[in-house]
Amino acid sequence: MNLLTFTSTKTFRHGIHPRDYKELTKDKPIERMPFSNEYVLPLSQHLGAPSVPVVKPGDKVFRGQLIAEPGGFVSVALHSPVTGKVKAIELHHHPSGKMVESIVIQTDPFSPQTLYHEHEIEWQDLTTQELLIMIQNGGFVGLGGAAFPTHVKLSVPEGKKAQFLIVNGVECEPYLTSDHRLMLENYENVFLGIRIAMRILDVEKAYLGIEMNKPDAIELMREKMPPDLNCEVVPLQVKYPQGAEKMLTEAVLNKEIPSGKLPIDIHVIVNNVGTIAGIGQLFRFGQPLIERIVTVTGPGIQRPANLMVPIGTRLEDVLEYCGGLKDNTRQILFGGPMMGSPQVFLDVPIMKGTSGILCLTDYEVKVREEYPCIRCLRCVDACPVYLNPSRLGALAKKRQYEAMLDYHILDCMECGSCSYVCPSNIPLVQRFRVAKALLREQMAKQKQTG
């Protein structure tokens, strides 16, 4: 094993070192989950306009067939994860907690579930525009969790120029191992995806950032890297939140993305390794985004696993496949423990952005007593964007939201580092979330009236 793998000093400033709990699933190969009886596909599982259905109840659909078109530029297509029949288009529980218009598909139990029109796509001669449209129609969004439409991210705005592609293989959220397993098992998809993304962006060089808690992935990606692909595997120190675009760009290139700007403003495009692999899959087999790898983990699940799950699978079906919950389970999250969202209904579907299902027990969710802030500075040292959470927390408590603007509250990305380190157990991120929502609302109002 290359010695350099273990001696990387590359990282960003500040941040935290939580225990990563990845040992629960990191050595478990990806299992393909058997098909369920029914799938629920919300029309809104990405940022932007909802998709528009092109099927109606009673229609027969094939696995991989288009069932909803993009509802605008910032929107993507939706495909059936299974061969079966459209049962209904109705309001259904959504992981965000709302009721959202969703297409419900009943599985045909006798279908062999082969992919609708499986074929390799010759992409070498296609134009950038054609490639982007294929990605949009393939339903691709950021698989890291934010679910931002991939074709929008890969579209370099006019007048700007991309110089580097950074592929995010960091997976800094504790517990999650889906990207780790993906790199170990589907590296060919990753490499093809990088090739296509580099072609679209017209960049000469790509970087693949991987934290050093995944030495096997670093080694394998280096070993299998095609010689004609100009992509450098960059081992990074283990630190949260290195998977954030700003932090990853700083770790890899030692450059800061200016406040309020995007990576493209310093000629960088960042993409999640899962998304990149999905693009590879699309051009190798013609498979749109109809399934994804989900890490089912945590002390509350009987059998932790990395699963290949069709999009739209109900949470309860996944839990049942993993042996069910332990009796002391008290909380189920979509995503990791730092930025994930809690679920209260077990019939919510796995979405495109669902990277993990984390089941926490009594012990992890115990309520901790809040103490007054003693200004210990731990949050200041943790904040990756150099805010002063202690001060901001005090202002939020007094509801002086306007003053928080002056302390750059809008630069907060809610990574949770400050809440994690706070010895006084002050719910800092929760307060910031409220403050930001109110401030945004207020600013929108001012825009309207002014």
Added chain:
Amino acid sequence: MKSGELKLLLTSSPFLKQEEDTPYIMRQVIIALLPATLAALYFFGINAFLVILVSILGAMFTEWLFTRSKGVNTLHDGSAALTGLLLALVLPPGIPLWMAFLGGVVSIGIGKMIFGGLGSNIFNPALVGRAFLQAAFPVAMTTWSPVIPMNQFFHLYHTTLGIPFLKMPTAVTTATPLARMKFDAQLTAFHDLFLGSTAGSLGETSSLLILLGGIYMVLKKVINWRIPLAIFISMYVFAGILHWINPGHYAPPTFHLFAGGIMLGAIFMATDPVTSPVTQKGCWVFGIGIGFLVILIRTFGGLPEGVMYAILLMNAFTPLINRVTRERVYGTE
């Protein structure tokens, strides 16, 4: 799976939390003070034990008194006990017990609770208590009882059981190294300063044991190492310049570093997070200011020791330091 049996919590992220909480931090500081506390018992016998006890009792009693009406109990966060212990360690060994108790009461009452309790005070509570005692009982606060041999552990100083507002009994006293320096131009041997067999406040005598506690706290990340380091560097440089100008008149910088209350002050008092700046740059400024003021008072002031006033003064400057040393936000100039 029946969702009816399962009661799922709806709270918001993050769902991971490190275990170290405020009582943990207070416990770590108390643990770090143990070597100096044991040394106090070793040097001053039962007197030290009694002073520490009543000072902690005074502090905790006052905390309980103030929070009683609010129906909350803040005693278990450990901050009141810590303040009581810190106060005791900066008191002279022969101080009458009732004064030590009163000091604990003032520390918590005036130093902390009237500002709103833990986290809201401007000045270090233990030093507020000490400043009060110094102003109210200047004689008792400068009566330095000599070290007693270990085999006379239960030997009580005449002053310890002094009764309120009666004339102080005459005590056997001795001068502190700083007083000897200031008034008699006499230096104390370095190893005495380092190991602690000199006169002085209960916990201030052995620099070595205080340093050990400081290293422990830095390793446990409960204090900001920048503050004591800035204090030491600034003292060393300032005292060094003075000593270089006139070696016969000004004490060498190492003497200043190891004499008096500066070790305890720099490591345990100045690092009180509540009353020190919230920016790293600010902590450097804060420490440099303290170091400068200590040498200034010791050398040119009327008192032999200036650690307490130096820290209290810089405490007052903390909000200002915070304002002028705001950190650059990510991605801005």
